[in-house]
Amino acid sequence: MRYQVLRPPYCYRWAVLISVVLVTISLIISLSWSGAEGSPVASHPEPGQPIRATSTPPPAPGAPVRTTARQGRFVALTFDDGPDPAYTPKILDLLAQHGAVATFCMVGTQVRRHPELVELVVRRGMRLCDHTVSHDEELPKRNEARISADITGALSDLRLAADGDVPVPYFRAPGGNWSETIIAIASREGMAPLGWSVDSRDWTLPGSPAIVATVRQAVHPGAVILLHDGGGQRRQTVAALAELLPWLVAQGYQFDFPAT
Ligand SMILES: [Zn+2]
DSSP, X not given: OXXXXXXXXXXXXXXXXXXXXXXXXXXXXXXXXXXXXXXXXXXXXXXXXXXXXXXXXXXXXXXXXOBBSSXXXXXXXXXXXXXXXXXXXXXXXXXXXXXXXXXXXXXHXXXXXXXXXXXXXXXXXXXXXXXXXXOOTTGGGSOHHHHHHHHHHHHHHHHHHTTSXXXXXXEOOGGGOOXXXXXXXXHHTTOEEBOOXXXXXXXXXXXXXXXXXXXXXXXOTTEEEEEESSSSOOHHHHHHHHHHHHHHHHTTOEEOOBOO
16 A cells, blocks of 8 residues: 555656656767867868968969068068178077077078088078079079079088978079079979068178168068178178167067068
C-alpha cells in the first residue's frame, strides 16, 4: 500500500532527472559543435582588410618600386654603393640612435672586400638590395648574359657574406638605368626593382646643408629616399643624416622598407 502510494512520485522524479541529464548532454554536444565551426569563422579576417592595412597599390607591372611598404607617414631610407668600412658603421649607429631602419643597395666588389659589414647590416635589422657586381651604369646596353651575370653575381656575393639564408628582396640598377631585360632578370631572381622618389643628390657632394635642404623640401609620406654610404667620400651624407633623422622624427615620420 505504501509502495503503491510512493511509486508514482519516485518514477516521476527519475523521469525528470533522466530527461534533465539527456537535455544537458545534448546541449553540451550542440554547443561544442557550434564552437568548433564558429571559431575559425570568427577569427577569419574580413576579406580585403589586411591588404588595405599593410600595402600600397601595386606599381604598374615592371615599374621600379618608389613607395614604402606601408601607407601613411612613412619614409624608406636607401643607401647605395657600399658597404664601406668608413661610413656604413657610422650610418648604422645613427639609424639605431633614432630607431630607424634602412635598405642597403650593395655592390658585389665591395661585398667581397667587406663581408663582415653585410653581416653587421643584417644583424642591425636592415634589408639588403642587390646593386650588381660592377656598378656598370651602361648595364642596359650589355647583352642578356652579361646583365644576368652582373645581377646574379652580386646576389651570390650577398648570400655568401650573409651566410646563406638572408633574403635579398630588392634590386636597384646602377644609376637608376633600367631596361626591360634588367627588370625581368631581377624579377626572375625574386627581387623587386627598386627605384626612389627623392634623390638627396648627396653623390654630387653639394655639402651637408644642401643635402638636408633637398630632402626636407622633397620628402612626402611614402617617399623612398636615395642616399649613399659608399662609392666615394660620404662624410657629407653622414653629417646630413645626423640632422635629417631627428627632423624626420619631429615631423611625425616613421621608418619603413620599400614596397616589394
Ligand atoms: Zn649606385
